[in-house]
Amino acid sequence: MVAGVQIHTAVAPKAQSEILTDGALEFLAALHRTFESTRKSLLDAREDAQRRFDSGVPLQFPPETAHVRAEPSWHCVPPAPGLEDRRVEITGPTDRKMVINALNSGAKTFMADFEDSSAPTFANLINGQVNLRDAIRRNIDFESGGKSYKLSKNPAVLIVRPRGWHLDEPRITVDNTPLSGSLFDFALYFYHNAHDLIKSGSGPYFYLPKMEHYLEARLWNDVFLFSQSYLGIAHNTIRATVLIETLPAAFQMEEILFELRNHSSGLNCGRWDYIFSFIKKRRADRSAVLPDRKDVTMTVGFMDAYVRLLIQTCHKRKVAAMGGMSAQIPIKDDPKANEVAMAKVRADKLREVLAGHDGTWIAHPLINEIAGPVFNAHMLGPNQYHVRREEVRVAAADLLNTTVPGQITEAGVRENVSTSLAYTAAWIGGNGCIPLNYLMEDAATAEITRVQLWQWVKYGARMDSGQPVTVEFVDKLVAELAPGVRKLTPGVKEEHVNVAVEYLKGQIRKQWPSEFLTSDLMPYLALADGVPAKWQKAAL
Incomplete structure (x- = not known):
């Protein structure tokens, strides 16, 4: 003691x-x-x-x-x-x-x-x-x-x-x-x-x-x-x-x-x-x-x-x-x-x-x-x-130069949604480093996918097809891709995927993105470890 x-x-x-x-x-x-x-x-x-x-x-x-x-x-x-x-x-x-x-x-x-x-x-x-x-x-x-x-x-x-x-x-x-x-x-x-x-x-x-x-x-x-x-x-x-x-x-x-x-x-x-x-x-x-x-x-x-x-x-x-x-x-x-x-x-x-x-x-x-x-x-x-x-x-x-050749594509939006869901679900399940599409994804790369989706929705960015990235479009991709997350990340539980879905959908609707997904989701790990509610911060 x-x-x-x-x-x-x-x-x-x-x-x-x-x-x-x-x-x-x-x-x-x-x-x-x-x-x-x-x-x-x-x-x-x-x-x-x-x-x-x-x-x-x-x-x-x-x-x-x-x-x-x-x-x-x-x-x-x-x-x-x-x-x-x-x-x-x-x-x-x-x-x-x-x-x-x-x-x-x-x-x-x-x-x-x-x-x-x-x-x-x-x-x-x-x-x-x-x-x-x-x-x-x-x-x-x-x-x-x-x-x-x-x-x-x-x-x-x-x-x-x-x-x-x-x-x-x-x-x-x-x-x-x-x-x-x-x-x-x-x-x-x-x-x-x-x-x-x-x-x-x-x-x-x-x-x-x-x-x-x-x-x-x-x-x-x-x-x-x-x-x-x-x-x-x-x-x-x-x-x-x-x-x-x-x-x-x-x-x-x-x-x-x-x-x-x-x-x-x-x-x-x-x-x-x-x-x-x-x-x-x-x-x-x-x-x-x-x-x-x-x-x-x-x-x-x-x-x-x-x-x-x-x-x-x-x-x-x-x-x-x-x-x-x-x-x-x-x-x-x-x-x-x-x-x-x-x-x-x-x-x-x-x-x-x-x-x-x-x-x-x-x-x-x-x-x-x-x-x-x-x-x-x-x-x-x-x-x-x-x-x-x-x-x-x-x-x-x-250091502030935003001249970056490239476009926003549907494939890029889909990859961000898939990676964000898969990593978030894996992290809640206790795994902080996962291979996806022959890339090693960790919290840093997952954070890029989250804030890019928020940024594209926030400013109505258009894909190379001319279609804007909207809340409704991202929601549609989330619904389409979420069922495949458990195949991408074996061992992930359905309940973790559900949390990842709600988290991402909530993030793209916020005025400003959260500082860190790890801070947001830490209460889930604390809850799993039996930490009393008074020491947990509200997630989502």
Whole structure:
């Protein structure tokens, strides 16, 4: 029993109870009591900023931090052990088989994900912590389906992505207030593993998602300083890579690095969430309507500007500029289609390395056979910090450029409806990462489908046929496609599909789209975990 801490769901079996120890809960409570008020104020600031954007105030580089951007002398700390060469990073959820296969994939690092590729059921969260703890101690071997899984002698370096600042963790409260999902994921991993990671020659390394302001990075830095002191670990041991995956963050890259400069290991182009944020933050701007998702590539104006600025910024401050995820996955039953898909992956990775990126993301071990050779051929050292890109000049208008070749097609609308329904139903059922049409879909890609449908309906966008995208048209597609969702995502229950249907139909009718589907739908997971109604927020 820890004073002020309540767990509102069952904790079993024994391995899970070993994660939620009194010491770990005391650490969680200390973090919550120290930083929760700041987190809440920063989330309120996001809402204030959105109201300004809606009123027509344009995004810009913050004038109050011009001195940070102009000062050439500051740099981030050198790479920590194991992070000097990150040419291929594999990402995925924290289930036991995935953890072993990812660590054995041949990639340099593995980002174990509690965020967009994981549905945060309590079992997923706690079992994920168990799996990472066991992997660090090399006790993760197991058998499944007559096959043995065990770690190789030289596994990938482990990096963990906690959930974003916006998500609460309703299964645990401190002083009658739900925990931050970010602090829950971070704290349990750090508390149980930091000392062992350091002893092994590595360290506690993190990916930080969904930030919208440099003050949110400052909050993370304060959390790191507090946590290192709490466990008696030297300051600046933690390393964090920030995903630049919101439109406001793209205007504050240097400031974010500056706030984390003693703990920073770079920035990452979180391309899918970035597209989602681009639409959401400019929701009141009719000129920001985008075409089919497939046409919003990394070479269109606003995406290219964002990439060039990120690489220049990182190398100016001597940290890694990580590339993003290609959505394609291997197609085993169609060699010709697989050849086309893998050619797209190869072209994407070639674009990244030639632009100056220091590494890239993959979602499947077989993609390493493509990404690895591309980076090996063109990045002869451990990184490309020397590629300064000093010729790059990116203005605010470049980051807001909505000139995107392409059209809205019925096929694109149908794909968005199908993907939104399938992913939402799978997420409610506890699965946060699903293959659909030979693409790996996670919360970020599903969010694009949701807000695009909202945007097209909101502004009466017309398809290439001339027909407008209306509520009635989307409703018709929902009714047509919903019965096939369970075939697309085996294991999904009919009740989950029904929730997905009502959620999407509700979203396209709203004045403004919800901030995050994961926030909206979290009450369903909390309900399934037996959390009392008073700790659940209303969904839909």
